[in-house]
Amino acid sequence: MRICILFLLSLLGHTALAELLDARMHHLRSNGDAEWDEYKNDPIEGARLDLNFNSHKNTNEWTLFVRQRDVKVVWPVQPNGKTITNLFLSEDNLVNAIKIPAGALLDGTNKLSIVGPKEHDDIEVGEIRIENQPRVEALDRGQFTLHVTEHGKASPCRVTIVNSSGALAPARVDAAHAAVRPGVIYLGDGSGVFHLPMGRYTVYVGRGFEYSVSTQHVMVAHDIGTIPNRINVALRREVDTADYVASDTHVHTFTFSRHGDATDEERAITLAGEGIELPIATDHNVVIDPVTPAKNTGMDRFFTPVRGDEVTTGHAHFNIFPVDANATSPNWRINDWPELMQQMRAAPGVKVVILNHPRNIHNHFQPFASTNFNARTGENLRGPEFSFDAVEVVNSSALQSDWMINFRDWMALLNYGYHVTGVGSSDCPDVSLYIVGQGRTYVACDDRDPAHINIDRACENFLRSRALISMGLLAKIKIDNKYSVGDLATNLKKEIRVVATIEGPGWTAVDQVQLFANGEILREEKFAPIYKPGVKKRIEWKIPKPHGDAHLEIIASGPPVTAPFWRIPKPYQPTSTSWNPRVIGATNPIWIDADGDGKFSPPRLQKTSN
Numbered sequence: 001m002r003i004c005i006l007f008l009l010s011l012l013g014h015t016a017l018a019e020l021l022d023a024r025m026h027h028l029r030s031n032g033d034a035e036w037d038e039y040k041n042d043p044i045e046g047a048r049l050d051l052n053f054n055s056h057k058n059t060n061e062w063t064l065f066v067r068q069r070d071v072k073v074v075w076p077v078q079p080n081g082k083t084i085t086n087l088f089l090s091e092d093n094l095v096n097a098i099k100i101p102a103g104a105l106l107d108g109t110n111k112l113s114i115v116g117p118k119e120h121d122d123i124e125v126g127e128i129r130i131e132n133q134p135r136v137e138a139l140d141r142g143q144f145t146l147h148v149t150e151h152g153k154a155s156p157c158r159v160t161i162v163n164s165s166g167a168l169a170p171a172r173v174d175a176a177h178a179a180v181r182p183g184v185i186y187l188g189d190g191s192g193v194f195h196l197p198m199g200r201y202t203v204y205v206g207r208g209f210e211y212s213v214s215t216q217h218v219m220v221a222h223d224i225g226t227i228p229n230r231i232n233v234a235l236r237r238e239v240d241t242a243d244y245v246a247s248d249t250h251v252h253t254f255t256f257s258r259h260g261d262a263t264d265e266e267r268a269i270t271l272a273g274e275g276i277e278l279p280i281a282t283d284h285n286v287v288i289d290p291v292t293p294a295k296n297t298g299m300d301r302f303f304t305p306v307r308g309d310e311v312t313t314g315h316a317h318f319n320i321f322p323v324d325a326n327a328t329s330p331n332w333r334i335n336d337w338p339e340l341m342q343q344m345r346a347a348p349g350v351k352v353v354i355l356n357h358p359r360n361i362h363n364h365f366q367p368f369a370s371t372n373f374n375a376r377t378g379e380n381l382r383g384p385e386f387s388f389d390a391v392e393v394v395n396s397s398a399l400q401s402d403w404m405i406n407f408r409d410w411m412a413l414l415n416y417g418y419h420v421t422g423v424g425s426s427d428c429p430d431v432s433l434y435i436v437g438q439g440r441t442y443v444a445c446d447d448r449d450p451a452h453i454n455i456d457r458a459c460e461n462f463l464r465s466r467a468l469i470s471m472g473l474l475a476k477i478k479i480d481n482k483y484s485v486g487d488l489a490t491n492l493k494k495e496i497r498v499v500a501t502i503e504g505p506g507w508t509a510v511d512q513v514q515l516f517a518n519g520e521i522l523r524e525e526k527f528a529p530i531y532k533p534g535v536k537k538r539i540e541w542k543i544p545k546p547h548g549d550a551h552l553e554i555i556a557s558g559p560p561v562t563a564p565f566w567r568i569p570k571p572y573q574p575t576s577t578s579w580n581p582r583v584i585g586a587t588n589p590i591w592i593d594a595d596g597d598g599k600f601s602p603p604r605l606q607k608t609s610n
């Protein structure tokens with residue numbers, strides 16, 4: 001089937017020709033069974049799309065518009081059998097504007113193919129249109145200027161642009177410091193001129209988890225031009241994070257990791273645009289300089305960059321930080337953990353070692369596979385005791401099908417007696433496929449000047465578990481109005497008072513709060529989702545003092561964000577075709593010294609009373 005409609009657009013004194021090759025969306029599957037439940041009952045049209053159409057030879061660059069959704073792996077785009085690019089790597093529903101190089105189209109019949117890869121992927125693709133103009137012109141039928149401020153000062157931000165079909169829409173942006181992808185634009189200085197094709201758009205402006213999101217409507221039409229052509233947004237901070245710094249302990253760049261697509265300068269802009277104050281640069285097996293790109297873009301006003309390294313071995317990945325500028329990366333060929341740990345601890349400057357994404361499989365090795373780790377007792381089945389300081393329980397680029405699995409593993413480690421800090425991070429290597437800082441850790445530390453955070457103090461508090469794990473919510477815990485996260489609570493009365501406070505912006509909600517003691521749910525409340533900005537929920541529980549020492553944590557969660565400005569991604573290595581995304585806020589432990597001996601004894605080492 002072939003649909004061919006010609007539009008003549010008389011614009012700006014010249015004539016542009018647009019040809020709609022295909023108005024429909026197609027469901028393609030490259031291999032295997034349905035990737036997700038949503039595709040199970042939806043017929044597939046094949047593993048590739050081929051469209052025949054008539055054209056003229058393009059003697060200059062033309063533009064191909066393609067709508068796509070749920071693209072996880074590489075699908076080449078081929079006019080007449082020659083790859084000009086791939087579909088944009090993104091699960092999002094988006095429209096991409098692709099440059100067709102001069103000479104790629106011929107006089108007469110042409111074929112456009114979108115070719116399925118070997119890997120397993122369900123995608124939707126269609127609404128394909130060609131314009132006989134270069135991309136810069138095809139994206140410029142109207143323009144508006146945006147200014148974003150916080151307390152009157154220009155603020156870094158993320159701008160998300162969606163068309164009337166709900167798809168991320170491509171734009172061209174003039175700005176001093178920007179990272180631009182289809183429908184996603186980070187502005188370092190809060191200002192930019194946006195050029196858009198004809199259409200109606202919803203424009204979301206925000207700055208990550210702690211901030212409000214402003215929703216604007218823009219129309220670009222032939223007869224009226226662009227309305228409005230000037231937008232001013234004043235961001236509001238909705239989440240009070242005083243005395244905590246927003247850290248993303250796991251951050252990549254394409255420049256140094258060679259995967260994803262964010263250059264080191266784009267990384268600086270995206271970190272500032274998501275409100276991260278203490279980013280740890282953790283490219284693979286290399287100690288990079290994250291300071292220069294922050295300075296070059298002016299983003300060093302908004303955060304304190306930390307040198308780190310993702311020590312990427314055949315048997316697990318570890319993040320180490322801070323690393324001195326002149327240090328070399330530890331030998332990643334060592335698979336023996338005690339030997340590796342010695343090397344990592346010996347790297348100049350290093351204070352913290354995190355075990356990354358322990359349920360992910362890399363090089364056929366899964367750190368917490370049942371052969372390596374006893375998930376009930378927390379025991380290392382490979383021999384010697386664990387010696388890392390912290391473990392990722394939320395990694396927003398590598399979410400698990402069962403989001404609680406990492407928390408259960410971590411609590412088993414605590415029960416065993418390991419004092420390991422639970423961490424949230426993003427592991428983000430790109431600008432828009434994942435969101436940098438979506439998973440993050442709030443570390444107790446003076447945050448009044450984000451450009452000069454005391455890294456030593458932050459590391460000290462991180463090691464003492466004075467840290468909160470966040471992906472859309474922030475949970476805090478207080479005992480007897482005195483002890484908070486990371487504290488040893490001693491001299492307790494028969495009854496103790498536990499207060500959980502759950503915070504978040506107005507665009508996330510909480511509907512469940514659980515209190516855990518030694519890995520078991522001690523108290524739980526479920527309720528209708530609360531979207532209130534700031535403090536969403538405060539719960540006070542009076543509980544009898546436990547019989548033995550116990551570690552207490554709060555885990556709060558709520559319905560997922562599905563809006564395009566902060567969509568929760570699908571699991572990275574799914575173990576199921578269904579998934580249950582949630583926003584999450586969790587605390588690290590408060591250690592309850594129930595027997596009053598002045599220290600915390602883990603459940604494994606306690607005498608059983610019966």
Ligand SMILES: [Zn+2]
Nearest residue numbers: 310317356357
């Ligand atoms: Zn990794």
Ligand SMILES: [Zn+2]
Nearest residue numbers: 250252310427
């Ligand atoms: Zn990583």
